[in-house]
Amino acid sequence: MKKLFLASAISAALFAAGCAQTDTSTNANSISTAPVAADQVIKSPNDQRQYRTVTLENQLQILLVSDPDTEKSAASLSVDVGLLHDPMTQQGMAHYLEHMLFLGTEKYPDTNGYSEFMSSNGGSQNAYTWLDITNYMFKVNNDAYDEGLDRFSDFFKAPMLYPEYVDKERNAVNAEWSMRREMDFFGQFKLGRALLGEHPANRFLIGNLETLSDKENSKLHEETVKFYNQYYSANIMKVAMLSNRSLDEMEALARKHFASVENDNIENPEVDEQLNFADVGGKLIHYVPNEDVKQLKLEFLIANNQDQFAVKPNRYVTYLLGSEMPGTPAATLKEAGLISSLNASASPDFYENYGVLSIDFELTDAGMEQREEIVRVMMDYIKQVKSEGVDEKYSKEIRTSLQNRFRFLEKGDEFSYVSSLAEAMQNYPAEYVISAPYEFQRFNPDAINNVLDQLTPERLRIWYISQQEPSDSELKFYDGKYKVVELSEQQLQQYQQPADYAVSLPKVNELLPESFAIRDNASFAKPKIVTQEPGLEVWQYPSQKFADQPRGILTVNINNEAPITDIKSHVLAALWRDLYSLNTSALDTEASIAGMNLSLANGVGMTLTVSGFTDKQPELLNRALSALAFNVEPRSFKQAVDRYIRAINNKGQQFPLYQSFDAYGSLIREGSFAEDELIKTAQSLSAADLEQFMSALLSNNTIRAFAFGNYNQPDIDKAVAQVKTNLPDDRNITDYRYAKFYKPQQQSAIVLRKDLDVADVGLVEVHMHPEPGFAPQAAGTVLQSHFRTAAFDTLRTEEQLAYAVGTFAPTLDRYTGLGLYIQTPVKNVADMHERFNRFKQEYWQQLKNMSVDKFEQLKSSTLITLNEPPKNLNEEVAPILSDWALQRFDFDSKQALIQAVEALTLEQLKAFYQATLLNPEAARISVQLRGEKFAEQPFADIPNMTVIESLSDFHQTMPKQ
Numbered sequence: 001m002k003k004l005f006l007a008s009a010i011s012a013a014l015f016a017a018g019c020a021q022t023d024t025s026t027n028a029n030s031i032s033t034a035p036v037a038a039d040q041v042i043k044s045p046n047d048q049r050q051y052r053t054v055t056l057e058n059q060l061q062i063l064l065v066s067d068p069d070t071e072k073s074a075a076s077l078s079v080d081v082g083l084l085h086d087p088m089t090q091q092g093m094a095h096y097l098e099h100m101l102f103l104g105t106e107k108y109p110d111t112n113g114y115s116e117f118m119s120s121n122g123g124s125q126n127a128y129t130w131l132d133i134t135n136y137m138f139k140v141n142n143d144a145y146d147e148g149l150d151r152f153s154d155f156f157k158a159p160m161l162y163p164e165y166v167d168k169e170r171n172a173v174n175a176e177w178s179m180r181r182e183m184d185f186f187g188q189f190k191l192g193r194a195l196l197g198e199h200p201a202n203r204f205l206i207g208n209l210e211t212l213s214d215k216e217n218s219k220l221h222e223e224t225v226k227f228y229n230q231y232y233s234a235n236i237m238k239v240a241m242l243s244n245r246s247l248d249e250m251e252a253l254a255r256k257h258f259a260s261v262e263n264d265n266i267e268n269p270e271v272d273e274q275l276n277f278a279d280v281g282g283k284l285i286h287y288v289p290n291e292d293v294k295q296l297k298l299e300f301l302i303a304n305n306q307d308q309f310a311v312k313p314n315r316y317v318t319y320l321l322g323s324e325m326p327g328t329p330a331a332t333l334k335e336a337g338l339i340s341s342l343n344a345s346a347s348p349d350f351y352e353n354y355g356v357l358s359i360d361f362e363l364t365d366a367g368m369e370q371r372e373e374i375v376r377v378m379m380d381y382i383k384q385v386k387s388e389g390v391d392e393k394y395s396k397e398i399r400t401s402l403q404n405r406f407r408f409l410e411k412g413d414e415f416s417y418v419s420s421l422a423e424a425m426q427n428y429p430a431e432y433v434i435s436a437p438y439e440f441q442r443f444n445p446d447a448i449n450n451v452l453d454q455l456t457p458e459r460l461r462i463w464y465i466s467q468q469e470p471s472d473s474e475l476k477f478y479d480g481k482y483k484v485v486e487l488s489e490q491q492l493q494q495y496q497q498p499a500d501y502a503v504s505l506p507k508v509n510e511l512l513p514e515s516f517a518i519r520d521n522a523s524f525a526k527p528k529i530v531t532q533e534p535g536l537e538v539w540q541y542p543s544q545k546f547a548d549q550p551r552g553i554l555t556v557n558i559n560n561e562a563p564i565t566d567i568k569s570h571v572l573a574a575l576w577r578d579l580y581s582l583n584t585s586a587l588d589t590e591a592s593i594a595g596m597n598l599s600l601a602n603g604v605g606m607t608l609t610v611s612g613f614t615d616k617q618p619e620l621l622n623r624a625l626s627a628l629a630f631n632v633e634p635r636s637f638k639q640a641v642d643r644y645i646r647a648i649n650n651k652g653q654q655f656p657l658y659q660s661f662d663a664y665g666s667l668i669r670e671g672s673f674a675e676d677e678l679i680k681t682a683q684s685l686s687a688a689d690l691e692q693f694m695s696a697l698l699s700n701n702t703i704r705a706f707a708f709g710n711y712n713q714p715d716i717d718k719a720v721a722q723v724k725t726n727l728p729d730d731r732n733i734t735d736y737r738y739a740k741f742y743k744p745q746q747q748s749a750i751v752l753r754k755d756l757d758v759a760d761v762g763l764v765e766v767h768m769h770p771e772p773g774f775a776p777q778a779a780g781t782v783l784q785s786h787f788r789t790a791a792f793d794t795l796r797t798e799e800q801l802a803y804a805v806g807t808f809a810p811t812l813d814r815y816t817g818l819g820l821y822i823q824t825p826v827k828n829v830a831d832m833h834e835r836f837n838r839f840k841q842e843y844w845q846q847l848k849n850m851s852v853d854k855f856e857q858l859k860s861s862t863l864i865t866l867n868e869p870p871k872n873l874n875e876e877v878a879p880i881l882s883d884w885a886l887q888r889f890d891f892d893s894k895q896a897l898i899q900a901v902e903a904l905t906l907e908q909l910k911a912f913y914q915a916t917l918l919n920p921e922a923a924r925i926s927v928q929l930r931g932e933k934f935a936e937q938p939f940a941d942i943p944n945m946t947v948i949e950s951l952s953d954f955h956q957t958m959p960k961q
């Protein structure tokens with residue numbers, strides 16, 4: 001749970017132009033940077049929901065969203081306090097308190113009560129903590145909203161903060177830290193802050209057993225209570241609520257539950273420490289990461305300008321710096337073979353009152369040799385942007401792009417929506433919480449120049465990131481070595497010398513949509529074939545729910561089984577995809593500005609997908625198809641192989657839990673190969689092999705395409721003609737093929753074992769039900785939330801074995817199972833396996849005694865969730881494409897599951913558990929990843945087990961469905 005902590009970290013790093021501060025700054029510029037006054041919440045014309053803002057007597061500001069169509073209600077509460085406000089004697093406190101609030105309140109004292117309530121009512125809950133925000137959120141079935149709010153709001157009135165759990169929960173935080181400490185993102189973020197001198201951002205964020213502990217003058221429990229009392233005040237909280245009720249009813253609910261949250265009228269805890277650029281800037285940082293990467297990063301420290309969101313200076317600057325158009329640094333350096341990607345982004349509150357504007361390069365080996373030259377190219381280009389680039393024509397392009405996106409803004413999940421609204425309310429005027437990321441009210445050259453003027457050597461930190469860097473220091477609390485070099489005036493000037501490569505500003509975008517016309521389509525009961533010729537089949541289905549949206553998804557599979565049966569073809573397909581995406585990055589960027597996406601995936605053959613606004617899709621498809629086959633330069637081929645091998649090796653640095661699921665996925669379905677064999681194969685290949693493979697695949701295949709959304713027959717005919725033009729006339733037609741699943745065998749266990757380069761253990765254990773069909777799948781679907789809550793309560797809250805622990809009900813094509821997973825820093829594989837085994841029996845005691853009422857509640861909650869209408873095109877098409885890929889042309893899997901859930905009885909639910917986790921005969925799948933910390937300790941033995949030594953041998957011989 002609380003995995004949003006990570007999500008938040010990554011989004012803070014990657015998604016730049018966004019959040020802003022509410023204070024309206026007084027700017028002396030002639031053109032205002034302030035947003036125009038608005039008297040109500042600005043929403044997309046596409047958004048039928050109603051909004052209202054209310055400020056309660058206790059100064060708590062609440063945003064209400066009424067959506068009569070929703071099946072789920074949700075709420076989120078953010079507090080304007082975070083990691084920067086931790087007491088130095090208890091670092092990690094804000095985050096730790098976030099964990100503690102889930103563990104019981106005066107009115108609902110049971111530590112497990114909240115999660116139990118949520119899982120019984122089709123709900124979910126989470127929270128995250130970042131520099132200056134702690135944000136809590138839940139969603140639940142509509143009929144449970146009142147009680148959900150009652151339980152949730154009690155967090156902010158009377159949490160128990162039990163001393164016993166204060167001590168226990170330290171271990172969950174410690175496990176969370178253990179999970180993240182080896183991640184390079186966190187190490188680099190830590191170092192970036194450590195070099196900020198006395199600034200409050202220079203501290204430990206997550207907390208662990210060492211920092212969160214009793215010390216002579218600082219007792220953990222006392223400090224926890226004190227922190228809560230000091231900062232949890234209604235006047236710095238914001239609430240977003242969404243439900244199917246009317247605004248008046250929601251306002252009544254808001255008052256009922258939040259009016260009594262205490263208001264201490266505290267001062268907004270702002271950070272305003274100033275940086276001394278003479279100390280913190282002008283540095284070269286050598287960083288040695290865990291992953292084998294070759295990166296260069298130019299990090300400029302900029303003043304926080306979030307209050308200028310209405311004129312988007314950061315967006316404007318990064319748009320030009322990151323452009324992939326011909327002549328720009330991205331295009332020029334790629335062409336020269338020095339880089340494989342360039343990304344410019346700004347995060348104006350990255351260090352709270354300071355932000356960063358960052359230019360990130362992925363380098364090739366040749367690029368590693370020429371890092372100074374790359375810096376010079378970028379500095380040259382920045383000069384050009386300053387002198388000629390502040391031009392209204394680019395701002396028109398950016399504005400049109402943002403306006404189009406806002407005009408057709410799609411709905412998302414209620415949970416994420418309230419969460420993002422409650423966060424945005426801390427940053428923007430309430431009227432702008434939805435539209436702020438899309439506002440571009442006027443071209444403001446002064447605001448843009450102000451950002452450009454800060455891109456100076458004294459505010460610059462240059463990062464050289466690779467395993468070959470020199471180092472003289474080690475990070476505390478994180479894995480990472482580094483060396484910091486002060487750049488002298490002379491060295492800085494070196495970087496400013498004219499570059500050897502000439503670069504220029506981009507031309508304007510040609511793909512922006514001009515028409516949003518909607519296609520007229522006859523009614524479709526279900527998807528159907530609209531074009532069929534030998535070796536080519538096109539399916540069509542217009543959206544049933546969003547027929548008024550000018551969008552569509554067109555996917556073209558050039559089907560050929562070689563990449564899943566032959567390791568050489570498998571590797572070549574991956575290299576093809578890599579070089580294709582490098583070759584088409586300019587097209588891809590142009591498309592994405594125009595509200596479209598382009599991707600080429602390797603799987604069973606190659607799959608090209610274009611999506612987004614349909615107006616200019618034919619042009620995009622045409623350009624995408626004509627780029628499909630290309631001459632392969634030996635130099636770029638070698639660079640692609642290098643990236644391929646490093647990506648495989650770097651998988652070993654991921655969270656053990658991710659690695660476990662990755663390994664699980666590779667085991668249960670054909671088409672995967674052992675990593676060392678993939679590497680060996682990649683090393684043996686040449687550019688000529690790839691050219692040969694491309695031509696073989698394009699000459700031997702069957703084409704299957706699916707058009708979902710705003711297309712009509714002429715559109716499809718045009719697409720078909722384009723596809724055919726780009727394929728040889730004398731194609732040899734092959735049979736359609738998809739990757740088959742393992743067919744579970746009674747009395748057998750397949751076990752995948754691996755030693756890791758990271759510390760913790762990752763374990764996934766599944767028992768498959770012996771019978772295929774929707775009845776077992778229905779039982780697994782109904783049971784999993786209850787089972788998960790029990791596992792979380794026992795294995796995390798009570799026993800503190802892990803931060804990440806859970807259960808799932810996986811399907812292997814027609815078969816369903818039940819399983820447990822964990823990443824643990826405290827138990828070895830065999831002991832954890834043993835603990836899982838006992839837990840399977842312990843849970844049976846709970847399940848055996850489940851009442852009919854409880855069962856009916858779980859069942860009706862599951863049905864509400866399954867029957868939720870799709871909220872956007874992607875949600876609508878997902879189950880359809882999944883049936884399509886598995887050749888289930890009745891397209892009724894979802895409906896069949898719903899019917900099976902309706903028919904399910906309590907006895908059948910129990911029988912399902914007995915037939916899986918209690919059944920010694922059940923087919924078992926076990927993934928055992930042994931962390932470095934436990935390398936000397938045993939794996940787990942399972943009756944009837946076969947330890948898989950070679951994935952490809954196993955896939956060749958395994959029984960398939």
Ligand SMILES: [Zn+2]
Pocket residue numbers: 002005095099173176
């Ligand atoms: Zn956490």
